[in-house]
Amino acid sequence: MTKLITIFTLFICNLLAAQNSNLTVTVSGLKNNTGTVRVGLYNSDETFLKTTYKSTVSEIKNNQATVTFVGIPAGEYGVSVYHDENNNGKLDKNMMGIPSEDYASSNNAKGFMGPPSYKDAKFTLNKDSKIEISLK
Secondary structure (H helix, E strand, C coil): CHHHHHHHHHHHHHHHHHCEEEEEEEEECCCCCCCEEEEEEECCCCCCCCCCCEEEEEECECCEEEEEEEEEECEEEEEEEEEECCCCCCCCECCCCCECCCEEEHHHCCCCCCCCCHHHHCEEECCCEEEEEECC
């Protein structure tokens, strides 16, 4: 009976793990290899550009960076990236509040007189996926 329970438990764990996906984000168009690229993954409109669901940092090589988020549940997400040239851990802004470091979002969403919206940046993740974001 113990063997049967163990086998059943392993089977259920494998099914649950199979529902999660990996998301690889490639960031191109970086103007130099200085600093790092910071990537945030968001899972709702309410948290977009405020509180990340997951985040990571990548080194820059050949003016591009690649990160992979592992084991992400199926759902709707948005990604935001910025080139942290001075590696201070924040998106620097000028006196007017306009970012002075390059940034972009998934779907290469652009904002009008402000940051891009979650509606424009969101995508559905239900299998291992790769997205490309270009800093221009």
